[in-house]
Structure formats: C-alpha cells, structure tokens
Amino acid sequence: MKNKTTRDHIVEAADQLFYRQGFEHTSFSDIAETVHISRGNFYYHFKTKDEILDAVITLRIANKKAMLDQWKLDGRQPLDRIRSFIHILIANRTDIKRYGCPLGTLSTELSKLNHASQADATKLFTLFRTWLRQQFILLGLEKDADTFAMHLLARSQGVATLASAFDDEEFINQEVDQMYHWLNSSIETAASESSIHN
Numbered sequence: 708m709k710n711k712t713t714r715d716h717i718v719e720a721a722d723q724l725f726y727r728q729g730f731e732h733t734s735f736s737d738i739a740e741t742v743h744i745s746r747g748n749f750y751y752h753f754k755t756k757d758e759i760l761d762a763v764i765t766l767r768i769a770n771k772k773a774m775l776d777q778w779k780l781d782g783r784q785p786l787d788r789i790r791s792f793i794h795i796l797i798a799n800r801t802d803i804k805r806y807g808c809p810l811g812t813l814s815t816e817l818s819k820l821n822h823a824s825q826a827d828a829t830k831l832f833t834l835f836r837t838w839l840r841q842q843f844i845l846l847g848l849e850k851d852a853d854t855f856a857m858h859l860l861a862r863s864q865g866v867a868t869l870a871s872a873f874d875d876e877e878f879i880n881q882e883v884d885q886m887y888h889w890l891n892s893s894i895e896t897a898a899s900e901s902s903i904h905n
Contacts (some may be wrong), residue, residue, distance in 0.1 A: 714752045718762045726809045764827045785845040793886045800879045808867035
C-alpha cells in the first residue's frame with residue numbers, strides 16, 4: 708500500500724467534513740485546519756472547492772467499488788452479498804443516526820444547489836443499483852431485478868433519513884430485520900412462482 712500524500716489527506720478530510728457539515732458549509736480553512744497545513748500548501752493542491760468535491764466523489768466511488776469487490780469475495784452466494792448491503796445500515800448506524808447517509812445527503816445538497824457535480828454524485832447510487840441488480844439476476848430474479856434493487860436503495864435511504872430525523876438507532880435495527888425478512892420472502896415467492904410455471 709502506498710504512503711498517503713498531503714493531497715490524499717486533504718481529500719479524506721474533505722470527505723468527512725462534507726458528510727458531517729455539508730459541502731456548502733465546509734470552508735477551505737476547515738479542511739486545512741483538519742489536515743494541519745497552511746493555506747498556501749492547501750492551494751498548491753486545490754485551487755477551488757469544486758476541485759476538492761470532484762476528488763471526494765472520485766474517492767467515494769473508488770471506496771465503494773472496493774467495498775463491493777470485498778462483498779463479492781466474502782459472500783459465497785448472491786443472497787449473502789445482498790445481506791451485506793442491508794447490513795451496512797447496522798455497521799454505520801452511529802454515523803447514520805447523526806448525519807444521515809453520506810450518499811443521500813451529498814446528492815440532495817448538490818441537487819438543491821443545482822451544482823454541476825450532482826450527476827457525478829448520482830453515480831454512487833448507480834453503482835449500487837447496478838451491483839444489486841446483478842445479484843438479483845444471479846438469484847434467478849431477472850424480470851424484477853431492477854425493481855428489487857431500487858426498492859432496497861429507496862428503503863435504505865428512507866431508513867437513514869428517518870433514523871437521523873428522529874435520532875433513533877433502534878429504528879435502524881428494526882428496519883434491517885424487516886428488510887432481511889422482505890428479501891427472504893421475495894426469493895421464496897419467486898422460487899414458488901418459478902416452480903409453478905416449470
């Protein structure tokens with residue numbers, strides 16, 4: 708693994724600050740202070756906040772791709788991999804309760820700002836949508852694969868939003884259990900219908 712450069716540290720700090728404070732409310736000074744560098748050193752790497760935003764989105768996409776690749780290695784079956792996606796709500800529940808979902812909050816903020824990078828932020832959702840659809844196809848649910856993928860994305864975003872709004876960690880646990888139940892029953896129903904038609 709390569710040693711992290713000053714630029715890497717700036718982007719990682721910006722990533723966290725954009726999540727916790729929002730893109731609009733994070734200043735160059737906030738990021739420079741977090742990384743413990745001078746403003747001059749900061750400007751050597753990034754001239755504008757939009758440049759940092761692009762780098763943050765690129766980092767998030769790379770991190771999510773690595774996570775999906777790891778889920779593929781860890782999960783022997785597509786069902787296990789989908790469950791890993793659902794479990795991310797539990798794994799990140801403390802941050803989600805406090806700040807919401809990093810994907811959803813950034814995409815929503817950039818949409819409100821009518822920011823040029825909003826389409827790039829949406830690529831994170833597309834990444835998960837495509838990956839989930841592929842898992843459902845591997846489960847033999849090709850006809851409804853995209854519908855199921857979008858349902859899980861929508862439900863996870865709703866859970867994150869409401870858990871943050873109501874400051875309710877137990878709500879996340881309950882909803883995750885229901886999502887597991889929905890997943891199992893959907894697969895059982897599809898398998899039953901398939902056996903009827905065959």
